[in-house]
Amino acid sequence: MDFLTELRSRLRTALGTLTDAPDAFVDMLKPAQDGKFGDFQANCAMPLGKQLKQSPRDVATTLISKLDVADLCEPPEIAGPGFINFRLKTDRLASETTRLAQDDRLGVAVAAAPRRYILDYSSPNVAKPMHVGHLRGTVIGNALDRILRFLGHNVVSDNHVGDWGTQFGMIIYGYKHFRDDAAYQRDPVAELARMYRLVVNLSDYHDLVANLPKLREKLIPSEAAAAAVKQIAVANPSDKDALRHSKRADQEFADLRNEIASAEKKCATLESNSDMLALAKAHPKIGELARRETAKLHAGDAENKRLWDEFLPKCMAALEVMYQRLGIKFDMALGESWYNPMLPGIVEELKQKNLAVVSDGATCVFVEGNDAPFIVQKADGAYTYATTDLATIKYRVENLHADASLYVVDSRQSEHFQLLFATAKKMGYDKTEFRHVSYGTVLGEDRRPYKTRSGDTIGLESLLDEAVQNARKIVDENSPHLSDADRANVSTLVGMGAIIYADLHHNRDSDYVFNWEKMLATTGDTATYNQYAYARVCGILRKGGVDPQELRSAGHAIELTTPAERALALQLNRFSNALIDVSLDYRPNLLTQYLYETANCFASFYNECPVLTAEPASLRSSRLLLCDATARVLKQGLSLLGIGVAEQM
Numbered sequence: 107m108d109f110l111t112e113l114r115s116r117l118r119t120a121l122g123t124l125t126d127a128p129d130a131f132v133d134m135l136k137p138a139q140d141g142k143f144g145d146f147q148a149n150c151a152m153p154l155g156k157q158l159k160q161s162p163r164d165v166a167t168t169l170i171s172k173l174d175v176a177d178l179c180e181p182p183e184i185a186g187p188g189f190i191n192f193r194l195k196t197d198r199l200a201s202e203t204t205r206l207a208q209d210d211r212l213g214v215a216v217a218a219a220p221r222r223y224i225l226d227y228s229s230p231n232v233a234k235p236m237h238v239g240h241l242r243g244t245v246i247g248n249a250l251d252r253i254l255r256f257l258g259h260n261v262v263s264d265n266h267v268g269d270w271g272t273q274f275g276m277i278i279y280g281y282k283h284f285r286d287d288a289a290y291q292r293d294p295v296a297e298l299a300r301m302y303r304l305v306v307n308l309s310d311y312h313d314l315v316a317n318l319p320k321l322r323e324k325l326i327p328s329e330a331a332a333a334a335v336k337q338i339a340v341a342n343p344s345d346k347d348a349l350r351h352s353k354r355a356d357q358e359f360a361d362l363r364n365e366i367a368s369a370e371k372k373c374a375t376l377e378s379n380s381d382m383l384a385l386a387k388a389h390p391k392i393g394e395l396a397r398r399e400t401a402k403l404h405a406g407d408a409e410n411k412r413l414w415d416e417f418l419p420k421c422m423a424a425l426e427v428m429y430q431r432l433g434i435k436f437d438m439a440l441g442e443s444w445y446n447p448m449l450p451g452i453v454e455e456l457k458q459k460n461l462a463v464v465s466d467g468a469t470c471v472f473v474e475g476n477d478a479p480f481i482v483q484k485a486d487g488a489y490t491y492a493t494t495d496l497a498t499i500k501y502r503v504e505n506l507h508a509d510a511s512l513y514v515v516d517s518r519q520s521e522h523f524q525l526l527f528a529t530a531k532k533m534g535y536d537k538t539e540f541r542h543v544s545y546g547t548v549l550g551e552d553r554r555p556y557k558t559r560s561g562d563t564i565g566l567e568s569l570l571d572e573a574v575q576n577a578r579k580i581v582d583e584n585s586p587h588l589s590d591a592d593r594a595n596v597s598t599l600v601g602m603g604a605i606i607y608a609d610l611h612h613n614r615d616s617d618y619v620f621n622w623e624k625m626l627a628t629t630g631d632t633a634t635y636n637q638y639a640y641a642r643v644c645g646i647l648r649k650g651g652v653d654p655q656e657l658r659s660a661g662h663a664i665e666l667t668t669p670a671e672r673a674l675a676l677q678l679n680r681f682s683n684a685l686i687d688v689s690l691d692y693r694p695n696l697l698t699q700y701l702y703e704t705a706n707c708f709a710s711f712y713n714e715c716p717v718l719t720a721e722p723a724s725l726r727s728s729r730l731l732l733c734d735a736t737a738r739v740l741k742q743g744l745s746l747l748g749i750g751v752a753e754q755m
């Protein structure tokens with residue numbers, strides 16, 4: 107039973123007799139920090155006392171007299187200035203745990219009012235292979251997909267792939283000029299990726315060469331400016347502003363020097379390769395020409411459209427391989443190109459509703475409080491990412507009837523989504539919850555975006571391969587008793603699990619540092635630790651010759667005879683609440699946290715309570731049933747994160 111939700115609901119009723127606005131106080135009932143004083147604690151009597159101009163202890167006394175919790179708890183107690191402590195009746199906790207242990211859904215109710223969620227996630231720009239930057243959006247989205255579905259919501263997952271952007275002009279240009287036919291026959295996607303990188307490299311090179319003189323020109327004035335403000339700061343040592351200005355100017359000068367050094371290094375690298383240099387010389391206008399290929403594609407050029415039709419399915423198939431490895435299925439993948447026919451209508455509608463204006467030739471929506479315009483059509487007539495996203499909203503609301511539309515996308519796009527949602531509201535889409543479920547960056551040990559030693563992006567495929575290889579070393583060491591095939595299987599589960607869990611267990615808003623050792627550790631907050639806990643329980647049942655199905659249906663009752671059993675039972679009953687917490691603000695880390703605590707509770711229980719040798723038989727069955735329920739919660743929870751388990755490790 108979700109005791110927390112139940113107690114809060116009872117508290118709401120009691121609060122209703124004291125205040126018209128009980129909701130603000132209900133959430134002040136929380137799991138207790140320290141089990142010594144009970145299982146739950148409410149601290150609402152303090153703020154309520156202030157509001158009612160009564161002493162908090164008196165308010166607490168009144169609240170308790172109105173609270174009807176006798177079937178769940180021992181009589182609540184007042185502590186300190188007015189905390190109310192609740193201790194569940196042990197026999198009620200035991201009977202609810204028995205029920206949970208026999209329930210297919212482990213006590214997780216199906217949402218009484220299911221919502222229709224459109225979940226936009228992963229959504230890579232195709233035409234280049236997925237890389238480490240796609241990891242977060244993909245695994246966070248998948249976890250939310252699974253959790254919301256398990257809670258009984260109606261979820262439509264949509265991979266909103268970027269299949270119409272400038273990257274296609276680049277591969278079209280590459281295909282026309284740099285194609286290696288044999289390589290393209292062998293592995294078309296790899297060859298497309300090679301050509302894409304080549305075009306980007308050459309075009310970046312020309313941009314850098316063109317830009318360097320301008321940067322160098324700024325060097326002397328920037329140094330002079332830094333020296334000037336420094337002089338002021340030195341002359342006025344107590345002037346904090348002057349010091350700040352001086353520091354900022356120093357930083358700007360240092361940044362400029364770094365920018366120049368890095369540009370020079372990139373140019374020198376390319377120039378040191380005579381083939382590349384020759385290509386660069388032969389294609390001086392490559393950036394502009396690649397953009398022109400994109401424009402031709404958008405204008406319906408037959409040749410470019412034919413190439414696009416040829417490339418796209420190949421790119422999508424390559425993505426599919428990654429999704430299969432990660433156990434991900436989308437309900438649909440309506441890419442940007444799919445919305446093309448709707449774009450003129452969107453701009454028309456915005457103009458008609460007087461929401462868009464033409465500014466410097468571009469059609470823009472201006473949103474109060476934002477200086478940046480939301481450009482829906484550029485001066486050259488091209489539609490934008492913004493136009494497509496407005497069309498997407500129209501489709502999702504009008505045709506898919508979304509109650510909520512979630513965008514699991516990098517936090518660097520937060521301004522885009524702010525403007526998008528504000529514009530959608532102006533267009534009349536004000537009943538749908540729009541949410542940018544944003545996330546931070548995966549960093550290397552140097553705290554910069556995670557790259558290879560030579561500075562290249564890390565492909566997702568090689569990252570997953572490496573994870574499995576690293577896991578294999580650990581599994582070989584820890585599990586010599588397993589067959590080769592079993593160790594290979596376990597290594598896949600452990601390696602993939604490690605990467606997924608390491609990502610999800612961070613608060614999604616923060617950046618995190620990628621660290622193989624930490625994520626594969628067998629102790630601590632890792633997938634591996636949880637997977638081992640699961641396998642340990644399976645091992646106990648196996649050793650005892652217990653058939654889990656029979657155990658569940660035999661009508662055994664759980665008895666809670668020690669604090670460790672009680673703590674584990676309480677924890678298992680929190681599963682439902684942990685999932686609901688995830689769904690409130692779309693935070694899968696609340697589930698990893700819960701699973702880690704569950705595995706820890708199990709470890710304490712297993713330390714203190716013999717299971718197979720427990721007597722009498724009823725206690726042995728009770729403990730076995732607790733073990734089995736723990737394993738099922740861990741397995742279900744990990745599976746909701748997209749992580750598998752093995753019965754033997």
Ligand code: ARG
Nearest residue numbers: 226229230231266267268515
């Ligand atoms: N393709 C975009 C990118 O790689 C992300 C798309 C996210 N979804 C959306 N509806 N804007 O940046």
